[in-house]
Amino acid sequence: MIHFDLIAEICETVRGEPEDAAYYPTALAGFGLLHDIKTKSIEAQVYEPIACLVLQGKKETRIGDRLVHFGAGDCLIVSHSIPVLAAVTEASRQKPYIGLVFSLDLSILRGLYDEAGSATPSIEAAHSLTASKASPDLVDAMTRLFRASQTTTDAQVLAPMISREIHYRLLQSDHGGMLRQMLWRDSTASRIARVIDVIRADFRTPLPVSDLARTAGMSVSAFHAHFKSVTAKSPLQYQKDLRLLEARRLLSHGMLSVSQAAFDVGYESPTQFSREYSRKFGVSPRQDIGTQSAA
Template identity: 45%
Template sequence: MAESQSEFASLIDRYAKADGVHATPIPRVFLVRSARPTLPLHTLYEPAVCIIAQGRKQAILGDAVYVYDRDKYLVISVDVPVVGQIIDASEAAPYLCLRLDLDVATLGTLLLDAGPAPSGLAPAPALSLSSVTPELIGAVLRLLRLLDTPGDIPVLAPLAEREILFRLLRGDQTAKLREIALGDSKLRQINRAIGLIKENYRETFRIEDLSDVARMSASALHSHFKSVTAMSPLQFQKQLRLQEARRLMLQGLCDAATASHSVGYTSPSQFSREYRRLFGLPPQRDIARLKTFPDGFIAA
């Protein structure tokens, strides 16, 4: 296991030379590197599995704190706003992580032979941790070694990805992965509501519209939505708005007033209050602070 972990870190180090999130020629596979701890980052996590080769990170969803390292991997089941922070990294031993975005179609084909799943179960929180196994690391290595032979990627990468997902399904993530893949699960119903909010986050929505999309009652939607995301639909929308406004200002695309209007706020004072409540500082001071810590923006 120690030898495999060493090779895992070496492969990421070879193909992710600079700090940041790096796409690879392998579909849905990203490599992450940071040579120092980062600021807490409010960001939107998408369905994925994150496996660390070196270093340590924490993700906060509501009141729950998920700390993961090379012994624990993180699974994300739906798009959800979280606070992420790399807490163990250095120039000598940088944070190194592989992120594999989850493909629903691939998961679905693997589940066809797995037999019927229990129905009607309440969805679990969007984030969960599991122990890394030698079999999982072996599958990850077979995937990453393909970066040395790009011509093999189209044929062999799908096989290695399926093996990784198979290893996850053989562990204690079976129920969560079933929820992600199966169209009639409560999680997929909540995910449809999340999709509607994401597509129309600038607009005011009615809870009835979300209920219709999710195909559940308003009370069930509220209950299951909070179980998964640790927030209400309105709080979810607010975080999306404020994160997008922050991104626009940080990139220098507009000032606070323009950013607030562009994400759907009609009151600049309300925007400023809610921005400070989420990020801890008024917009102008927050952006000035962030520009002095560019490495804080490493999302995976």
């Protein structure tokens, strides 16, 4: 059950902050607040491995052919870094979209499995992005973490223990199947996570699929299938999304020209870049120059 006094506390915390911001970090690394006062159209972005407890409002996220809706009382779990299309579908100044965002730490998850592995639910078919009703225990732990983040001493002393508890609650959740798969270093989910790290670290450089498959320790065909099952994209589509999203960031901040942005993210042809950019975002790259600076 959502603590309505928590919603009031969060609204008070962001009072006076810029209204065009959607994410507000706390004193705890990897833990922040979402607060939107208006709905937002679909945006392409990359979701990091996180858990997001929604306290108010609604959002939808598309990954491949799957459309995931979540709202007040739901917890979204994202196990891998994945490009998605997302939109805030219910929010207003009187009733903002509010959520708590918690970054996942795989080392903590694995440490918990060493202690409580036999007590975790069995592994079932799982997705890298899924949402379901949060348990009362998870809501309580996230609430305590937010309150601890508001006091320096509590943040230092209590937050590490509460963070560990949240990881445990997520492992135990009905929709934490992909997290449970991530616990084994040699699992398919862990291998794909390693490859994602490689692509993200060097997305500007051509990366042969055969090399990525070798990193995963799989045949090319098996790697392609498993990568797509986790990210809903082929490895090359995934890399292309990273390039285009980075180019949009550079252009929107007025940092580069269209040609410069194309070359900076790894395109050899500005014409091809413009074509793929327009197809991805629905506007030409030139239309996006300086939009963030203007806002």
